[in-house]
Amino acid sequence: WYGKATEDFQFSPKIPRIISHIKRLNDTERLVDDVVANMLPLKEKLGCCFLQMPDNFMPKWMERLEPFFKHWPKEIPLAVELRHTDWYNDQHIADQLNDLLLKYNLASVIVDAAGRRDLLHMRLTNATAFIRYNGANHPSDYTRLDDWLERIGEWYEQGLKQLYFYVHQNLEEASPLLSAYFIEKFNKKFGRDIVIPQTLASKK
Structure with missing residues (x-):
């Protein structure tokens, strides 16, 4: 892959399901090391890694987060996605979560899904x-991409410092x-020259 x-180019590996979905962060130190x-x-070429927890991983298991975060190597950036809405419905729980991510310098994954924006925290x-x-x-x-360009500008x-946009x-x-639409506008807005992907339309 490196060669x-x-x-x-940078890779953003997703943490394997055995850690996130099967073990659910419980007793995963040896798996993480591997x-x-x-x-x-x-x-x-190793970019930000991505931990996506299952939909039914709720705040009652919050105590599993810190041991995992503490064991994760500080040199490797990590973004965390918690998909159950209870992480964000209660301000106290959301603050606890954000404090943990701040403590370990981890990114919080933001999900923008058309028709379901209940996980669209900012x-x-x-x-x-x-x-x-x-x-x-x-x-x-x-039009939603246009809104994101404005938000990213803010x-x-x-x-x-870094943006991962999937x-x-x-x-x-x-x-x-x-992707081509977003990158073209991003380049103009921020004076960048990110390569625009070839599309079927651009090949004609």
């Missing part, structure tokens, strides 16, 4: 924004179209 990727050992050969816990954008193969997908003014679609062949 096949271009110099400016995962980390297998990722280290990516060297400078709290950054470090200088990294990790956004999972789910389209609906609908024209509103593009965060950039406030000190945002585009998903119900019909995935449309994902490159959304």
Whole structure:
């Protein structure tokens, strides 16, 4: 993987399901060590890793988070997605979660899903924004991207250093179209030259 990727490419490995879904962060130190050992050969091409907990992982298991965060290597950035809405419905619980992420310098995954925006919190816990954008193969997908460009601009003014923005679609062949639209506008807004993916339309 390291040899096949271009110099400016970074991988964002997802933490295996055995850790997140099967063990549910319980007694996972040895598994984490094994995962980390297998990722280290990516060297400078290793970007922010991604821990996605199952839908039914609720705040009653909050005590499992800190031991996992504490064991995770500080040199490897990590973003955490907690998908149950109870993590965000109660301000006290949300504050506890954010304090933990701040303590260990971890990013909080922000999910924007069309038709379901109950997990669309807007709290950054470090200088990294990790956004999972789910389209609906609908024209509103593009206007929502415009809104994100404005939000990212605000965060950039406030000190945002890194952005991970992942585009998903119900019909995935449309994902490159959304990505191309977003990157083209991003480049213009921020003076960047990120490569725009080739789409079927651009090949004609």
